[in-house]
Amino acid sequence: MTAATAPTLNARVIALAHHAARTLAEGALDRHGITFHQSVTLRAVTVAGGSVPHDELVTEIQNSLKTTETIVQTVIEELLTAGLLTQEDSLLRLTATGRDLYETTAAATAEIAARLYAGIPAEDLAVAGRVLTLITDRANAELGTG
Numbered sequence: 001m002t003a004a005t006a007p008t009l010n011a012r013v014i015a016l017a018h019h020a021a022r023t024l025a026e027g028a029l030d031r032h033g034i035t036f037h038q039s040v041t042l043r044a045v046t047v048a049g050g051s052v053p054h055d056e057l058v059t060e061i062q063n064s065l066k067t068t069e070t071i072v073q074t075v076i077e078e079l080l081t082a083g084l085l086t087q088e089d090s091l092l093r094l095t096a097t098g099r100d101l102y103e104t105t106a107a108a109t110a111e112i113a114a115r116l117y118a119g120i121p122a123e124d125l126a127v128a129g130r131v132l133t134l135i136t137d138r139a140n141a142e143l144g145t146g
Contacts, residue, residue, distance in 0.1 A: 014132070014135070024112045028105065029105055032101060034105055035075075037067075038079055041057070041076065042094065045085065045093075045094045046102050050094045051091050051094070053091055057076070057092055061075070066143070076092065079098065083095055083097055084101060
C-alpha cells in the first residue's frame with residue numbers, strides 16, 4: 001500500500017485496525033490465562049497506584065470498555081476469585097500475583113505494539129493519536145461518558 005492507495009480514515013478503517021490488534025493482544029493474554037476485560041481492569045488498578053475504590057473502578061472500566069456494570073462486576077469477581085485482587089471494605093487492591101501477571105502481560109502486549117508500529121514515522125503516529133483522541137472525545141460526549 002502506498003499513500004496514494006491508502007484509504008481515508010473512517011469507522012471501518014478504525015474498526016479493522018482495532019480488531020486486528022486486539023486479536024493479537026488477546027492471543028498473548030490467553031497464553032497467560034487472562035481475558036482482555038481482566039487485563040484492562042488490572043491496568044486501571046495498577047495505574048491508580050495499586051488500589052482503587054470499588055465504585056470508581058466499576059465506573060472507569062464501564063466507560064473505557066463501553067460495557068455494562070454487570071459485566072464489570074463479573075470481571076472484578078473473577079479477579080478476586082483468582083487472587084489477583086483483594087477487597088478491603090470498598091477498596092480493591094492489586095495482589096503481588098496480580099501485579100506480576102499485569103507486568104508480564106503488559107510486556108507481551110507492548111512487544112506486539114512495537115512490531116505493529118515499527119517504521120511508522122513519529123509525526124504520523126502523533127497525527128493519528130490526535131485524530132483518534134478527537135473522535136473518542138466526540139463519541140464519548142454523545143454517549144455522555146468520559
